[in-house]
Amino acid sequence: MSVIKEEEYKKRRDKVAKRMSKNSVAIIFSATYKVRSNDTNYPFRQNSNFYYLTGFKEDNSILVLIKKNKKYKSILFINKKNKKEEMWNGKRLGVLKAKKRFLIDEIHISDKFQKKVSKYLEFKKNLYFDFKLDNSQTKLFEKIAKKINIHKNIALIIEKMRLIKSDSEIKLIKKAIDITKKAHHRLMKLDKIGKNEYELLSNIEHTFKSHGAYNDAYTSIVASGNSANTLHYIDNNKPLVNGELILIDAGCEYEYYASDITRTIAVNKQLSKAQRDIYELVLSVEKTIINMVKPNVKRSELHKKSEELLVKGMIRLGILKGNYKKIIKKQIHKKYYPHGIGHWLGLDVHDECPYKDENGAEIALKEGMVLTIEPGIYIDKYDENVPKKYRGIGIRIEDDILVTKDGNKNLSSAIKKEVIDLQS
Numbered sequence: 423m424s425v426i427k428e429e430e431y432k433k434r435r436d437k438v439a440k441r442m443s444k445n446s447v448a449i450i451f452s453a454t455y456k457v458r459s460n461d462t463n464y465p466f467r468q469n470s471n472f473y474y475l476t477g478f479k480e481d482n483s484i485l486v487l488i489k490k491n492k493k494y495k496s497i498l499f500i501n502k503k504n505k506k507e508e509m510w511n512g513k514r515l516g517v518l519k520a521k522k523r524f525l526i527d528e529i530h531i532s533d534k535f536q537k538k539v540s541k542y543l544e545f546k547k548n549l550y551f552d553f554k555l556d557n558s559q560t561k562l563f564e565k566i567a568k569k570i571n572i573h574k575n576i577a578l579i580i581e582k583m584r585l586i587k588s589d590s591e592i593k594l595i596k597k598a599i600d601i602t603k604k605a606h607h608r609l610m611k612l613d614k615i616g617k618n619e620y621e622l623l624s625n626i627e628h629t630f631k632s633h634g635a636y637n638d639a640y641t642s643i644v645a646s647g648n649s650a651n652t653l654h655y656i657d658n659n660k661p662l663v664n665g666e667l668i669l670i671d672a673g674c675e676y677e678y679y680a681s682d683i684t685r686t687i688a689v690n691k692q693l694s695k696a697q698r699d700i701y702e703l704v705l706s707v708e709k710t711i712i713n714m715v716k717p718n719v720k721r722s723e724l725h726k727k728s729e730e731l732l733v734k735g736m737i738r739l740g741i742l743k744g745n746y747k748k749i750i751k752k753q754i755h756k757k758y759y760p761h762g763i764g765h766w767l768g769l770d771v772h773d774e775c776p777y778k779d780e781n782g783a784e785i786a787l788k789e790g791m792v793l794t795i796e797p798g799i800y801i802d803k804y805d806e807n808v809p810k811k812y813r814g815i816g817i818r819i820e821d822d823i824l825v826t827k828d829g830n831k832n833l834s835s836a837i838k839k840e841v842i843d844l845q846s
């Protein structure tokens with residue numbers, strides 16, 4: 423049973439319905455299985471918007487909200503109980519139990535959807551659905567969609583709501599971070615000399631899974647040495663070299679909520695002077711930016727400040743040469759700091775919530791939002807423009823931050839990142 427109460431899911435549906443126009447219908451599909459190869463599938467992961475409104479983890483399900491005037495009706499279509507199917511592929515909740523569990527007006531088996539949907543659409547003006555359908559859903563949907571002229575994207579309503587996390591969502595994010603902390607701390611303690619990146623990865627996965635986080639929130643990155651300069655390095659299969667750093671970007675998902683944490687540690691626990699120069703710069707920038715997080719501040723302001731501080735620091739270290747203003751104007755630093763300062767975090771690691779409002783203006787931070795702060799510096803091994811001692815160093819430090827009423831709370835502050843802790 424889910425940790426978030428049925429009442430909360432109902433409140434979310436109420437809120438969506440309230441924002442729908444009069445005489446409209448919303449149709450929201452679950453995820454479908456994706457083929458990995460031949461007759462094996464990827465592990466099933468529910469669609470986040472569907473999950474946000476139902477907390478239901480089965481495939482082949484459809485949520486329908488029908489709004490007449492001010493009132494609305496909710497209907498959920500789910501898999502039919504089927505002994506043979508369930509023997510092969512796992513138990514299904516079934517209509518009887520679903521009626522007891524969900525605070526939803528009607529529950530039907532999915533086979534009945536096609537027949538019933540025409541009735542729902544009669545005399546309706548607007549049809550809401552998530553414009554991101556997969557292929558099989560598009561086919562099913564084409565006929566339905568023709569019956570109503572005005573199409574609206576329900577995702578825009580749901581994803582705006584997802585921006586502000588409830589207390590129960592924050593609890594789950596904290597739980598995910600707590601498990602992730604165990605994995606990062608395990609790697610810090612581990613004797614890494616003579617090991618391979620994949621052995622570190624297996625420690626991460628063992629920690630996640632043995633604490634009930636059976637999915638990663640994203641593919642873990644265990645990037646030693648120069649591989650840290652490949653931002654999405656996921657090969658994770660190189661022998662570790664004594665004297666090099668390892669950038670570890672790994673976060674589990676717990677009950678559908680993500681954590682997203684990066685730590686950069688040394689194979690032999692000791693940072694060289696050059697590694698430390700860059701590490702301390704990135705760490706101080708990360709701390710300064712985290713301190714800036716509070717309501718009404720914009721993410722672009724945080725990013726701009728992180729660029730300013732990283733550029734000034736890189737000029738000081740001789741990594742960037744020349745005039746500060748010119749570097750910023752020509753964006754020369756993008757070579758070493760190519761990504762943004764952070765992103766929303768929630769049901770998805772890059773939580774699918776808007777960054778701009780309906781008028782195209784940037785959305786400022788508000789209490790209850792969760793975002794990552796993750797500055798980094800990446801210097802390729804063959805970059806001859808940079809002092810030799812810095813070449814091949816890639817460092818990112820990433821934490822998960824909750825915006826509070828008058829500031830912020832670093833939800834991952836318990837995960838070590840001080841040089842003195844990494845070296846002990």
Ligand code: GLY
Pocket residue numbers: 640671682765771796820
């Ligand atoms: N782990 C993905 C990211 O940091 O955005």
Ligand code: MN
Pocket residue numbers: 682764765794796820
């Ligand atoms: Mn991130």
Ligand code: MN
Pocket residue numbers: 671672682683684820
């Ligand atoms: Mn990350």
